[in-house]
Amino acid sequence: MKKLIYLFCAGILASSCVTQAKYNEVVESEARLYEQSKECDKNLNKANSKIKDLENLVSKMKQEKELMEEDTTKLSRELQRVIADCNKMQEQNLNLLDKLQSAKSKDEIQSMLEEINALQSELIQREDALFKAERALKDQQGELEARNAKITELTKLLEERDNHLNSLKDKVMKALAPYESEGLKVSSKGGKVYVSMDEKLLFQSGRWVVDAKGAKAIRELSKVLSSTKDVDIVVEGHTDNVPFSGNGNVLDNWDLSVKRATSIVRLLLENEEIDPTKVSASGRSEYCPVDTANTKEARQANRRIEIILTPNLDELLKIFE
Numbered sequence: 001m002k003k004l005i006y007l008f009c010a011g012i013l014a015s016s017c018v019t020q021a022k023y024n025e026v027v028e029s030e031a032r033l034y035e036q037s038k039e040c041d042k043n044l045n046k047a048n049s050k051i052k053d054l055e056n057l058v059s060k061m062k063q064e065k066e067l068m069e070e071d072t073t074k075l076s077r078e079l080q081r082v083i084a085d086c087n088k089m090q091e092q093n094l095n096l097l098d099k100l101q102s103a104k105s106k107d108e109i110q111s112m113l114e115e116i117n118a119l120q121s122e123l124i125q126r127e128d129a130l131f132k133a134e135r136a137l138k139d140q141q142g143e144l145e146a147r148n149a150k151i152t153e154l155t156k157l158l159e160e161r162d163n164h165l166n167s168l169k170d171k172v173m174k175a176l177a178p179y180e181s182e183g184l185k186v187s188s189k190g191g192k193v194y195v196s197m198d199e200k201l202l203f204q205s206g207r208w209v210v211d212a213k214g215a216k217a218i219r220e221l222s223k224v225l226s227s228t229k230d231v232d233i234v235v236e237g238h239t240d241n242v243p244f245s246g247n248g249n250v251l252d253n254w255d256l257s258v259k260r261a262t263s264i265v266r267l268l269l270e271n272e273e274i275d276p277t278k279v280s281a282s283g284r285s286e287y288c289p290v291d292t293a294n295t296k297e298a299r300q301a302n303r304r305i306e307i308i309l310t311p312n313l314d315e316l317l318k319i320f321e
Contacts, residue, residue, distance in 0.1 A: 225272035237261035258283030
């Protein structure tokens with residue numbers, strides 16, 4: 001009986017369209033794609049972290065600026081007080097000199113000389129304190145001016161980034177407006193623009209070849225992205241939590257999500273004006289759902305492609321460093 005089963009399986013393998021070598025090649029290829037997907041996720045997380053660090057830096061610098069302004073005010077008050085003390089002591093010194101000229105007894109003269117010497121010694125200390133206070137105030141004001149300039153520059157760049165992304169979002173929404181009823185959404189969050197496309201717009205169930213309508217939408221998007229040179233493009237494939245049970249060319253949901261993301265990238269790069277070094281594909285499988293409910297509607301919502309547009313942070317990072 002076992003021999004018959006073995007012969008039967010061998011016959012199936014021999015008559016199969018997919019050889020063992022071809023299958024092994026597919027497995028190895030998908031393993032590489034999976035590793036590339038993890039690297040894309042890592043790079044995206046780094047970019048998110050950098051944006052958060054920059055925003056925190058601006059907030060921290062503004063707080064430090066407020067403290068420095070308070071310190072500068074205190075130093076200014078202290079400087080005025082020291083100046084007043086010095087003026088008062090100089091006046092006292094002159095009064096003592098006048099009294100010394102009219103003094104008659106030797107003891108009285110000696111007493112006044114001692115008082116003058118003590119007053120002059122204190123005056124020297126006060127003038128030294130005045131010099132230090134003036135220098136500290138000058139240094140504080142210089143640092144405050146430098147801090148203000150950096151905050152202004154950072155704030156300007158962040159505002160320019162936000163304005164640029166808002167403009168990009170508007171262009172994307174306008175280009176893809178005809179597909180909104182087909183499960184397409186455009187939104188912005190955390191300094192990025194997200195283009196989310198439902199499976200029904202792009203793929204047949206369990207497939208990764210883009211349908212004609214979906215391909216048209218991607219090509220419309222590529223026209224907008226081709227005119228945007230300072231934005232990184234990450235294409236994420238997402239599935240539901242139902243284990244994949246299709247043909248042997250796809251191993252599981254990880255594999256399917258990567259293949260779908262790669263298909264979208266290839267369509268985008270048909271437009272030769274898009275820089276391939278700015279584009280990456282990432283498979284997220286079932287692990288980033290938009291709806292965690294165990295319903296048909298939730299699973300349908302989770303089967304999607306997300307195209308994430310992230311601003312280039314080189315100029316911001318130069319200031320950050």
